[in-house]
Amino acid sequence: MGKTLCVIFTLLLLICFCESDDRLTPAKPLLPGDKLVSNNGIFALGFFSPDPENSTTANSYIGIWYHDIPERTYVWVANRDNPTGSGLSGKLVLTNTSDLVLSNSKGRVLWRTTNNITTGGDGAVALLLEAGNFVLQSRNFTQIWQSYDHPTDTILPSFKLWANYKTHTAVRLVAWKGPQDPSTGEFFLSRDPGTGLQILTLRGTSKYWRSGLWNGAEASDKNGFMWSQIVDDGETIYSTYNTGNSSARRWHWKLDYNGDLMLRISSGQSWMPLFKRPDDGCRRYGSCGPFxxxxxxxxxxxxxxxxxxxxxxxxxxxxxxxxxxxxxxxxxxxxxxxxxxxxxxxxxxxxxxxxxxxxxxxxxxxxxxxxxxxxxxxxxxxxxxxxxxxxxxxxxxxxxxxxxxxxxxxxxxxxxxSSAVNTTKSGVSVVFKIALPVITFLLTLTCIYLVCICKQKGRTRDSSLL
Structure with a gap:
C-alpha cells in the first residue's frame, strides 16, 4: 500500500511539473529556458533567438510564437529594437506596481510596460491567453495592458485592426527588418486613418500598396474557411476574422520584411500563403500613373x-x-x-x-x-x-x-x-498603325535600291578605267 501511494504521489508531482503554465506573477519571474504556454497549447511566450544556429552569440528577445507547429513562427516581439545582448540572457519580471519589466544580465532595463495604477497594484498577474494575446490584469480582473495594443507584424484572429476616422489615428503593424532581424523594418501597415475603409502598406512615408475598399472578405481552401467582419461604431472602424469550425487549422495575416501582406494557413507542420499582395505585375501603389x-x-x-x-x-x-x-x-x-x-x-x-x-x-x-x-x-x-x-x-x-x-x-x-470622338480617333489610330510599318518597309526598300545602284555605278566606273 505504501509503495502504491508513493508511486501515485510521484506521478502527481511529475504531472504538476510537466503542466504548462500560462501566467507570470511577482513571485515568479521568467528566465531564459522558461516559457509560458496558453491553456490550449497553441501559443508560447519566452526568450528566443531568431538565429537558432547561433543562439549562444546572437541577440535574444522576449516574444510569442506558435507552440504546436514545428516551424518556429513568431507573432509578437516585446523588445524588438533593444535585444538583451549575445546569447539567451535576461529576466522578465512583474513588479509590485503592476509593470512588466525586462532587464539584461547586468540589470539594465530594456523594455517595460506602463500603466496608470497608483494604488492596489499588488495581486496583478500576466496571462498568455488562448488567442495569443499577452495581457496584464489587476487582482479584480481589470485589464491593465495587452500585447494586442502593441502588435509587431502579425494579425491573429481576435486582433482588431482599427482606425479612428475622427482623430485620424490607427493601430499599425511594423515589419521585421530582415528574415532573422525583428528590429523595426521599413514597411508599415494600417487601416487608412482618414476613412478606415481601406488598408495601406507604407514603405517609410510612401504608399506601397493599397487594398481598395475592405468591406469584409472570405477565403477558403479544401480544408478550411475564414471570413472577416468590419464594424463601424460611428467613430472607429475595425476588422476581425474568424475561422469557423476549422479549429484544427491556424490562420494569420503577416506583413513580411519585404512588404508583402500574406494570409497564411497551416495544418500543423508548416505554413502556406493563401493570399499575397502586392503580387507580380502592376499592383504596387500608383504603378499605372494618373488615370x-x-x-x-x-x-x-x-x-x-x-x-x-x-x-x-x-x-x-x-x-x-x-x-x-x-x-x-x-x-x-x-x-x-x-x-x-x-x-x-x-x-x-x-x-x-x-x-x-x-x-x-x-x-x-x-x-x-x-x-x-x-x-x-x-x-x-x-x-x-x-x-x-x-x-x-x-x-x-x-x-x-x-x-x-x-x-x-x-x-x-x-x-x-464621346463615342464618335473615340471612333474617329480609333480609326485614325488604326490607319496610323497600318501605315507606319508600310511606309517604313517602302523606305527600307528604297534605301536598299539606292545602295545597289551606287555600287553598280562604282563597278561600271572601275571597268571603264581598266
Missing part, C-alpha cells in the same frame, strides 16, 4: 476609357494617361466602368442614396468620378453610407473582376459625341 489602371488578369497597365497615354502614341500607360478631350462641365456625361477597384484619395460622403450621390457629383464641376460601392457587409450604427467622390486625378485603380464595383467617371460631351 491609368492595372488589369489584374493581364497584369499590365491600361488607360481608363476616354483617356490615352500621357506621353503620346506608343507610350506606356504606366507613365499615366490624359483625357482625349477636355471637360466642359455643363455638357459632360458619366461613363460606367464595371468591376473596378476604386481609386485612392476619395471623399467618403455619408448619408446619401445612389441618386443623391450621383447628383452630388454632377453639380460639382471639379468632381471627376463617383462610386456607390458595396459596403453592405459593414456592421454600422444606422447602416453604412456608400457614396465616394473624387475631385482630382484617379490614382491606383484596378480591373478587379468580381471583387470590384462600378466606377462612374466624368467625360466630355454627350455619350454619342
Amino acid at each position: 491609368g489602371y492595372c488589369d489584374m488578369f493581364d497584369k499590365i497597365c491600361r488607360c481608363l476609357d476616354g483617356f490615352q497615354p500621357a506621353h503620346g502614341f506608343g507610350a506606356s500607360p504606366s507613365r499615366g494617361c490624359v483625357r482625349k478631350e477636355n471637360l466642359t462641365c455643363r455638357g459632360d456625361h458619366f461613363l460606367t466602368l464595371p468591376e473596378m477597384k476604386v481609386p485612392d484619395k476619395f471623399v467618403y460622403v455619408r448619408n446619401r442614396s445612389f441618386d443623391e450621390c450621383t447628383a452630388e457629383c454632377e453639380r460639382d464641376c471639379s468632381c471627376t468620378a463617383y462610386a456607390y460601392t458595396n459596403l453592405s457587409s459593414i456592421v454600422a450604427t444606422g447602416g453604412p453610407s456608400r457614396c465616394l467622390i473624387w475631385t482630382g486625378e484617379l490614382v491606383d485603380s484596378e480591373k478587379a473582376g468580381m471583387l470590384g464595383g462600378n466606377l462612374y467617371i466624368r467625360l466630355a460631351g454627350s455619350p454619342e459625341h
Whole structure:
C-alpha cells in the first residue's frame, strides 16, 4: 500500500511539473529556458533567438510564437529594437506596481510596460491567453495592458485592426527588418486613418500598396474557411476574422520584411500563403500613373476609357494617361466602368442614396468620378453610407473582376459625341498603325535600291578605267 501511494504521489508531482503554465506573477519571474504556454497549447511566450544556429552569440528577445507547429513562427516581439545582448540572457519580471519589466544580465532595463495604477497594484498577474494575446490584469480582473495594443507584424484572429476616422489615428503593424532581424523594418501597415475603409502598406512615408475598399472578405481552401467582419461604431472602424469550425487549422495575416501582406494557413507542420499582395505585375501603389489602371488578369497597365497615354502614341500607360478631350462641365456625361477597384484619395460622403450621390457629383464641376460601392457587409450604427467622390486625378485603380464595383467617371460631351470622338480617333489610330510599318518597309526598300545602284555605278566606273 505504501509503495502504491508513493508511486501515485510521484506521478502527481511529475504531472504538476510537466503542466504548462500560462501566467507570470511577482513571485515568479521568467528566465531564459522558461516559457509560458496558453491553456490550449497553441501559443508560447519566452526568450528566443531568431538565429537558432547561433543562439549562444546572437541577440535574444522576449516574444510569442506558435507552440504546436514545428516551424518556429513568431507573432509578437516585446523588445524588438533593444535585444538583451549575445546569447539567451535576461529576466522578465512583474513588479509590485503592476509593470512588466525586462532587464539584461547586468540589470539594465530594456523594455517595460506602463500603466496608470497608483494604488492596489499588488495581486496583478500576466496571462498568455488562448488567442495569443499577452495581457496584464489587476487582482479584480481589470485589464491593465495587452500585447494586442502593441502588435509587431502579425494579425491573429481576435486582433482588431482599427482606425479612428475622427482623430485620424490607427493601430499599425511594423515589419521585421530582415528574415532573422525583428528590429523595426521599413514597411508599415494600417487601416487608412482618414476613412478606415481601406488598408495601406507604407514603405517609410510612401504608399506601397493599397487594398481598395475592405468591406469584409472570405477565403477558403479544401480544408478550411475564414471570413472577416468590419464594424463601424460611428467613430472607429475595425476588422476581425474568424475561422469557423476549422479549429484544427491556424490562420494569420503577416506583413513580411519585404512588404508583402500574406494570409497564411497551416495544418500543423508548416505554413502556406493563401493570399499575397502586392503580387507580380502592376499592383504596387500608383504603378499605372494618373488615370491609368492595372488589369489584374493581364497584369499590365491600361488607360481608363476616354483617356490615352500621357506621353503620346506608343507610350506606356504606366507613365499615366490624359483625357482625349477636355471637360466642359455643363455638357459632360458619366461613363460606367464595371468591376473596378476604386481609386485612392476619395471623399467618403455619408448619408446619401445612389441618386443623391450621383447628383452630388454632377453639380460639382471639379468632381471627376463617383462610386456607390458595396459596403453592405459593414456592421454600422444606422447602416453604412456608400457614396465616394473624387475631385482630382484617379490614382491606383484596378480591373478587379468580381471583387470590384462600378466606377462612374466624368467625360466630355454627350455619350454619342464621346463615342464618335473615340471612333474617329480609333480609326485614325488604326490607319496610323497600318501605315507606319508600310511606309517604313517602302523606305527600307528604297534605301536598299539606292545602295545597289551606287555600287553598280562604282563597278561600271572601275571597268571603264581598266
